[in-house]
Amino acid sequence: MSPLIEKMLTLQDRDRKMLQLLREQKDVPARKQLIESRLQAHHESLKASQEEIKKHTATLKNLEVEIEGKKEQIKKYRDQQLQAKKNEEYKALEHEIANVQKVIRGLEDQEIVAMERMEALQKTQGEHQQDFQAEEKQVLAEFQTLETRVKNIQQELDQLRAERTALTAGVDATWLARYERILQKTGNFAMVPVEKSCCGGCHMTLPPSVIHDARRGQTITTCNYCGRMLYAIV
Numbered sequence: 001m002s003p004l005i006e007k008m009l010t011l012q013d014r015d016r017k018m019l020q021l022l023r024e025q026k027d028v029p030a031r032k033q034l035i036e037s038r039l040q041a042h043h044e045s046l047k048a049s050q051e052e053i054k055k056h057t058a059t060l061k062n063l064e065v066e067i068e069g070k071k072e073q074i075k076k077y078r079d080q081q082l083q084a085k086k087n088e089e090y091k092a093l094e095h096e097i098a099n100v101q102k103v104i105r106g107l108e109d110q111e112i113v114a115m116e117r118m119e120a121l122q123k124t125q126g127e128h129q130q131d132f133q134a135e136e137k138q139v140l141a142e143f144q145t146l147e148t149r150v151k152n153i154q155q156e157l158d159q160l161r162a163e164r165t166a167l168t169a170g171v172d173a174t175w176l177a178r179y180e181r182i183l184q185k186t187g188n189f190a191m192v193p194v195e196k197s198c199c200g201g202c203h204m205t206l207p208p209s210v211i212h213d214a215r216r217g218q219t220i221t222t223c224n225y226c227g228r229m230l231y232a233i234v
């Protein structure tokens, strides 16, 4: 294998690493968004349970106020009873009181059910709070890992770019331009080996003259089908 081809293969190796790193770098915002959306989902569950508690607190308060109102009503009836002059009047008030007491018992039953529901809601909220905090911790850790990775990617890219500059120094400009164009077009390999009598990129059978040229390695030999540059493993 000619020293030029060897150099080009090293270049291709570095370029492929760079492409991979660039792809990874490009994916970072999407990855961040994915992590954030996970936290957002937990936050929404927490907010929903807090909202439900708020609503339910109002329901409980209304019940209490209603019960208090009914108790006041009984007091008024009792006062009226003290002032009642006729027995029928007294009895009628007693009847009213019994009615209101029945209503109060009904309301108190509702209050018990509502309090039990409140306990369940608070338990759920507590769980959501814990989940959210755990997720937040996890997300922060993942963000940190990602930040470190971003820095490392940048460092690796800088190093590869420097290596690339050194590698391309002695390479013929025509070869280099062609190589770069093919690499960009294929997104994977610009230089492929001849495998048996096929192109190592597209696997089509190559004409004997092309294989011969690739073996000699004196000129740029390309695959007639995919345009990749060919080299022979001797």
Ligand SMILES: [Zn+2]
Binding pocket: 199, 200, 201, 202, 203, 204, 223, 224, 225, 226, 227, 228
């Ligand atoms: Zn090919």
